[in-house]
Amino acid sequence: MFKAIVSAETLTSALDSVSVLVDECKIHLEEDGLEIRAVDPANVGMVDLSLDAAAFESYEADGGLIGVDLSRLEDIAGMADSGQLIQLELDEETRKLHIQIDGLEYTLALIDPDSIRQEPDIPDLDLPAEVVLEGSDVNRSVTAADMVSDHIALGVDDAAEYFYVDAEGDTDDVHLELTQEDLIDLQVGPAHSLFSLDYLKDMNKAIPADAEVTLALGEEFPVKIYFGFAEGQGQVTYMLAPRIQSD
């Protein structure tokens, strides 16, 4: 059983943050909220999303699992104006999701969850450095780096205690340093890794400019990007594997 009413903004931002990595996903309908975990086809990026029951206007579920075509669901959610409410109801018999937006009824055929790529296990990583910054700073770094290169280095200088972003292109370079004062918080540790900008760009799209974003970094290790949405009722954790630094 699943029945929920949620604001269009909350639903779209949740879906957007998953759809940057995958086209289809499994949604766990837990009693205390939604959970989505997915890894992209190349096994390079991963998303772990939870949306608490409190983020919904009303929420009832008893632990089901559905498979969803994300672009379809996003299109439907896009029909709603911001501030409008979307009502979701699962028909257990037909395995279809009934969606209502102010009189507009849409029946969405679901996908067999078994046919969707397996959900990843969340790796337990010990990442020494942690940077907390504003979403707009992430956006600024990624956009600037994208002008010159297809990959980006994120690191923390543990001696001088600052977080830096490096992008080296064939001809041009971009460098950004953010010290303790520019950041919300900085936990210094040895960290320097190279990442694909294609992925970071996509993830960046889902990060709200005013959100508090936490980056956990290590030496040639994946990055964990953590932020909240829907007034803190939803949490997204991205993980991105590092590029191999070829010499």
Next chain:
Amino acid sequence: MSDWTETYRPTTLSEVRGNNKARDKLEEWATSWDDHRDAVIVHGSPGIGKTSAAHALANDMGWPVMELNASDDRQADVIERIAGEAAKSGTLTAGESGRRLVILDEADNFHGNADYGGSREVTRVVNDANQPIVLVANEFYDMSQSLRNSCETIEFRDVSARSIVPVLRDICRREGIEFEEEALEKIADDTSGDLRSAVNDLQAVAEDTSRLTVDDIVTGERDRTEGIFDFLDTVIKEAGAEAALRASYDVDENPDEMLNWLEDNVPKDYAGAELADAYEFFANADRWLGRVRSSQNYSYWRYATDNMTAGVAASRREPKGGWTRYGPPSYWSKLGRSKGTRNTRDGIAERIAEREGTSVATARREILPFLSAITHHCKNRERTVQMAATYNLDESEVSFVTGSGKETNKVESIVEDAEERIAETTVEHSGSAFFQPDDADSDGSEDTASATERPDDTDADRQSPASSNESSSAESTAETAGHESDDDQAGLNDFF
């Protein structure tokens, strides 16, 4: 009810049956990957465990797998984004030092729009990779040479019936099915080297019985596509009419292609009267293929196939033996090579046709040969110039018709003269349009070139039908001039 080929898929390399040598080679490739950093191509027939071996290898090495196969869209940008990124990135669990196995299944099969640019992109991914890549393919030589050269190669051979039986026995034990040894042997024999088919067949017959006997094995022998070269051997050297026809059912070529193959290779073994007979049948087959093309009734294909297979086999008059180097049909490459010549020929024929009021085919078939004979090697220079002027031919076209070299002074001077003549006649034709009408009367006497060539012609019969379509300027002057002014240019009929 799950698919046994999935349930009993090997999870470690040691469970991969048959192909021990290839298996060990694959393992060695993986363990020494850090030293050589090459990709590997695993190739062999379907169903013998190539993909399974790759997955088992990843499992053994503890490497996460990224697989891209034919069920995915494999356009260049998809391959770049997914396989490319997977091959350049570390893993989520171990970061940069972590290895990931990239498996590109069916790397020899890139088809149609869904895979546009795919094979080229695979080569690039392989060359830029920082992670181990396994390319799985059926046909080694269907992959580009650059790709083959940049990879190590491991060949998987067909699994022998001797190796298939133990696998089947093992499955039966685990499923709790009693069996007769002969039954398993029969399955193994029938599937001839295809382990996956053997397991599927076993499941098909064992599903409903608790005891498996030979009589239960009703699954027929599997269709196997026969290679075209074996087929040629069968039809040309061995089989009788009926057997030859039957052999064609297993070949993966349509009748048009099959005819090309046969027609090109039969002369390597047949000679004299039997070859003539065989070609008689090819002619029949071709006629049927023509009927298929024009009527779109593909049931006629059967008559084409009858003729080209049974017909050829029946034409054989003495036993054939030994080994013949058969080759792919040269039909298309011949067409490709002769394209330039054919274009020149058609270009000339079109102009002749327009000028003489015939069809292009007639011009090509009935006029061009005569022109060639008349102007052979430009011996009759005057006629050649005349021809070049009439049909406005350039050097290469004159050389095509006459058979003289294109760059020779002879041809060049002829074309020059022809151009001059065209210029002259154009001025003449413009006649009263630009000058005083009083010179219209002298038209006939000015017409020296054609007058000397055709001394018997009278003014009256100069208007040959062939030269009736003249330039419009000539026609407009004709009215004011009051008599035919367009007869200074010889038509083709004047040659005869």
